[in-house]
Every structure is written in C-alpha cells, then in structure tokens.
Amino acid sequence: MTAFTYRGGTLCADNVALSAIAEQVGTPCYVYSAKRLRENYQNFCAPLASLSPLICYAVKACPNIAVIRTLAECGAGADVTSAGELERALAAGIKPEKIIFSGVGKTRDEIAAALKANIHQINVESISELRVISEVAHSLNITAPIALRVNPDVVANTHHKIATGEMGTKFGIDSTQLPEAMSLTRSLPALDLKGFHVHIGSHLFDYENFRDAYTKLADMVRYWREQGFDLTRLDLGGGVGITYDGQTQAPFADYASVVLGTVGNLGCAIAFEPGRFLVGDAGVLIARVVHDKQGEQKRFLIIDAGMNDLVRPAMYDARHSIMPVKENTTEAKAADVVGPVCETSDMFGEDYLLSGVGSGDLVAIMQAGAYAAAMASTYNGRALVPEVLVDGGSFRIIRRRISVKEQMEWETL
Numbered sequence: 001m002t003a004f005t006y007r008g009g010t011l012c013a014d015n016v017a018l019s020a021i022a023e024q025v026g027t028p029c030y031v032y033s034a035k036r037l038r039e040n041y042q043n044f045c046a047p048l049a050s051l052s053p054l055i056c057y058a059v060k061a062c063p064n065i066a067v068i069r070t071l072a073e074c075g076a077g078a079d080v081t082s083a084g085e086l087e088r089a090l091a092a093g094i095k096p097e098k099i100i101f102s103g104v105g106k107t108r109d110e111i112a113a114a115l116k117a118n119i120h121q122i123n124v125e126s127i128s129e130l131r132v133i134s135e136v137a138h139s140l141n142i143t144a145p146i147a148l149r150v151n152p153d154v155v156a157n158t159h160h161k162i163a164t165g166e167m168g169t170k171f172g173i174d175s176t177q178l179p180e181a182m183s184l185t186r187s188l189p190a191l192d193l194k195g196f197h198v199h200i201g202s203h204l205f206d207y208e209n210f211r212d213a214y215t216k217l218a219d220m221v222r223y224w225r226e227q228g229f230d231l232t233r234l235d236l237g238g239g240v241g242i243t244y245d246g247q248t249q250a251p252f253a254d255y256a257s258v259v260l261g262t263v264g265n266l267g268c269a270i271a272f273e274p275g276r277f278l279v280g281d282a283g284v285l286i287a288r289v290v291h292d293k294q295g296e297q298k299r300f301l302i303i304d305a306g307m308n309d310l311v312r313p314a315m316y317d318a319r320h321s322i323m324p325v326k327e328n329t330t331e332a333k334a335a336d337v338v339g340p341v342c343e344t345s346d347m348f349g350e351d352y353l354l355s356g357v358g359s360g361d362l363v364a365i366m367q368a369g370a371y372a373a374a375m376a377s378t379y380n381g382r383a384l385v386p387e388v389l390v391d392g393g394s395f396r397i398i399r400r401r402i403s404v405k406e407q408m409e410w411e412t413l
C-alpha cells in the first residue's frame with residue numbers, strides 16, 4: 001500500500017492533505033511518511049528474519065536526522081559515507097555498534113572519528129586505505145574492525161552512473177589485489193579483519209546480478225577460510241530498486257531467496273545497507289505550477305521545483321511519476337513538466353498526462369524520498385526547501401526553508 005492516496009478528492013500523505021501542508025509550509029517542499037518508512041523497514045526485515053541481520057540504513061539516501069531517527073526507532077543501524085553522515089547518524093540516536101563506514105575516500109580525520117566513536121566496522125576500499133587505517137588505528141591505540149570491500153566484477157543492470165560492481169570502477173578491491181590486501185591485514189598493526197563487503201550498484205531490478213556477486217562472495221569466504229582467515233561477517237550492501245514510473249520490480253522475497261541461497265549457510269553475521277528501498281517511496285516533492293506555457297510545438301507545465309531540488313531526471317534520466325494534488329478525472333492534455341532553472345536538462349519528463357492541472361495548481365512528484373533532498377543544491381539562487389514528516393494525523397517541519405538571505409550569511413563581501 002502506498003502512503004500517498006486520494007482521500008476526498010485530495011492527495012494525502014497518510015491522513016494529511018498535501019494541500020494543507022503546501023499552504024502552511026509553502027512550495028516546493030518534501031513530505032515524508034513516517035508510517036511508510038516503518039513499513040518499508042518491516043518489509044525489508046521480514047523475509048530475511050532467519051538471518052537476524054544488521055540493517056544499516058544508507059544515510060546518503062535521505063540524511064535528515066528525523067528520518068534517520070524514525071528508522072533507528074525501528075531498529076536500524078546506519079551505513080555512513082563521511083564523518084558528516086557519521087555525525088548525523090549519532091545525533092539521530094543510532095548506536096555506534098550499529099554503524100558501518102563505507103566510501104572510497106575516507107580521510108585520516110574521518111577514520112580517526114570513526115575509530116574514536118567505536119563503530120561496528122570500517123569497509124576498506126583499497127590497499128592505500130588499508131595502510132592508512134592501520135596507521136591511524138595504531139596511533140590511537142585502537143584495533144580497527146574492518147571488512148574488505150571486494151569488487152566482484154559483475155554486471156549490474158542499472159544506469160551506468162550508479163553501477164559499482166564492475167572492474168574499472170573506483171569501488172572496492174579488485175580480485176587480483178585481494179591476496180595482497182588479505183596478507184596486509186595480518187602484517188599491518190591494529191587491524192581486525194571481520195569479513196567482506198560488496199555493493200554492486202544502486203536501483204537494481206535484476207536480482208540475478210546480486211546472485212552473481214553473492215555467489216562470488218561465498219566462494220571467496222570458503223577460499224580464504226581455507227587459508228586460515230577467520231571470516232565472521234558479510235556486508236551485502238544496498239541496491240535493491242523500487243518502482244518509479246510504470247516500472248515493475250520482482251517481489252523483495254525473491255531477493256531474500258537469492259541471499260539465503262548464496263550466503264545463507266556460511267555461518268557469517270550478515271549486514272545490509274539499503275537506502276532507496278527504505279525511503280524512496282516514503283517521500284514526495286510537492287510543487288506548484290508557475291506557468292502553463294503553450295509553445296508552438298509543445299506544452300510545458302513550468303513548476304516551482306527544479307533540478308536543484310530533484311536532480312535524478314537530469315542526472316540519471318530518471319522518470320518519477322507525477323500526480324495532481326487535486327483529484328481530477330477529466331481528460332488530460334499531455335505536457336512536459338519542467339523546472340525554472342536555466343538548463344534544458346531541468347526537466348522532470350516529457351508528455352505527462354495530468355488531468356486538471358494548470359497554472360497555480362499543485363502537483364506531487366512521487367518517489368522523492370531517496371536522493372532528492374539529499375542531493376539538493378542552491379543552484380540559480382534558490383533556497384533549500386523544507387522537509388516535512390507526516391506521522392499519524394499530523395505533520396511537522398523537520399527542516400525549515402534555508403533562504404538565500406541565510407545562505408549569504410555564509411559568505412563575505
């Protein structure tokens with residue numbers, strides 16, 4: 001069940017009318033459903049329950065501390081990718097022992113921050129990083145719990161900008177370098193190798209891609225155990241896709257079967273790092289039509305949200321569904337939905353059919369919980385827009401509008 005449905009002719013987030021939120025908060029704004037966040041977490045957990053996994057929410061998908069807190073209350077840990085995200089996860093109440101630190105470019109300061117916070121695990125992306133973690137940990141007199149992120153060299157059927165599991169991408173340790181990395185985990189000081197990590201890409205529909213990666217991972221575990229390594233943990237990353245505009249996704253239970261069938265019997269503690277799956281369909285971006293422009297060849301609905309508020313269409317050719325906030329059943333005339341930013345790529349998509357939508361009307365851009373607010377910018381002199389959390393029958397602002405006046409306070413003449 002989606003969190004966003006029409007009630008009495010108005011699109012609502014759970015029981016709250018999006019029009020009421022728009023009136024009070026202004027547009028554009030992001031609206032998240034706490035109920036849907038909780039449901040998504042439960043839906044992720046249920047078919048994997050036999051593994052008792054550690055589910056580390058990939059904070060990068062939507063780093064608002066109230067969103068992280070909502071998932072933390074469900075039992076989630078966090079997958080963080082910078083000291084900034086670590087700070088957010090801790091501030092939101094995630095326990096350090098449930099935090100995993102991934103990312104290819106961790107600095108010494110970030111590694112030190114993670115070690116001092118006593119987090120669950122640092123995922124190591126290169127031999128260079130392995131040496132630095134050892135040095136930093138040694139100097140702090142702390143033993144670093146690490147997992148090696150391996151690049152399994154598998155195809156991930158997704159947009160090429162978010163595929164990470166093939167040789168030649170910057171992610172993970174290539175299989176040819178794994179023997180050196182494994183031996184360094186023994187010879188360098190202050191390292192405690194717990195296991196392996198893979199993350200082959202984001203927004204994957206084809207669970208066979210995961211099967212390929214996890215099968216290779218299982219083989220690696222068996223091989224390196226034979227070489228005398230005590231491998232007790234596997235971090236299987238994130239990457240499960242969601243339905244956007246008209247796409248269909250195989251049931252999540254099929255992904256769980258792939259996991260159980262490949263790495264389920266190794267006796268390893270299993271962690272996951274879902275981002276989009278937990279927050280993607282729990283959020284929308286509400287915008288108002290500024291102009292209904294009939295050009296010579298095309299009709300454009302120019303809305304007050306732009307690529308700076310949701311960059312996914314411009315960056316990954318993504319197409320989010322768009323719904324009128326006021327329900328209307330009259331026949332719709334197609335329009336391209338575009339933003340106000342001075343770039344041709346500031347376009348949500350072509351030929352949307354939105355009944356009864358013209359100048360002044362509200363629309364909701366769906367599936368905007370993941371990688372929307374998270375990737376927002378102030379391009380073209382624009383504010384960072386509010387985030388709202390609906391919980392039960394009420395809503396609250398979880399990030400206020402950051403006006404241009406405030407942004408200028410960061411600057412000096």
Ligand code: LLP
Pocket residue numbers: 058060061079102103162199201202203237238239240273274275276277312316370371
């Ligand atoms: N773990 C690691 C190490 C990651 O790099 C990512 C995402 C995740 C977990 C979470 O992946 P998810 O479950 O959300 O697919 N901005 C792009 C997506 C970039 C994903 C980056 N890494 C988009 O809007 O599609």
